[in-house]
Amino acid sequence: MRCLACDRLYTSQEVRRDTNRWRPGYRSQNSVVRQPAYLTCGDRLASSVVNFGDSLPEKEVELSGQHARRCDLMLVLGSSLVVEPAASLVRLALKSGARVVLINQGKTPYDKAATLQAWTGISEVISSAVEWVQRELG
Numbered sequence: 001m002r003c004l005a006c007d008r009l010y011t012s013q014e015v016r017r018d019t020n021r022w023r024p025g026y027r028s029q030n031s032v033v034r035q036p037a038y039l040t041c042g043d044r045l046a047s048s049v050v051n052f053g054d055s056l057p058e059k060e061v062e063l064s065g066q067h068a069r070r071c072d073l074m075l076v077l078g079s080s081l082v083v084e085p086a087a088s089l090v091r092l093a094l095k096s097g098a099r100v101v102l103i104n105q106g107k108t109p110y111d112k113a114a115t116l117q118a119w120t121g122i123s124e125v126i127s128s129a130v131e132w133v134q135r136e137l138g
């Protein structure tokens with residue numbers, strides 16, 4: 001959850017959010033009547049999940065561009081890469097010499113530029129990859 005006044009992040013458990021009563025709290029939803037104000041700011045907390053129609057948080061967008069320019073390897077999980085600004089991040093990483101791994105159930109405009117791509121569900125690849133890394137790193 002993100003405070004709409006100060007941008008501070010909280011887990012749902014920290015703020016004891018009852019999703020059944022107060023709905024998911026997406027920014028594009030109006031707050032529920034009598035929904036309690038939270039913590040120090042007293043402003044509304046909204047889900048930190050970005051849905052279609054929500055604006056992206058500026059700080060994270062800026063940081064993602066910085067990381068894309070400096071990364072050695074970019075993992076793109078479950079994105080068709082046709083929506084901006086996410087698609088531009090791949091272009092930035094490639095331009096900076098990073099390798100790009102795409103895992104998506106459908107093709108993307110960057111498939112030919114990727115070092116590796118898998119047209120499958122994320123869970124089919126990531127759980128095996130995590131197990132392999134854990135085994136290799138001990």
Ligand SMILES: [Zn+2]
Nearest residue numbers: 003005006041
């Ligand atoms: Zn706040």
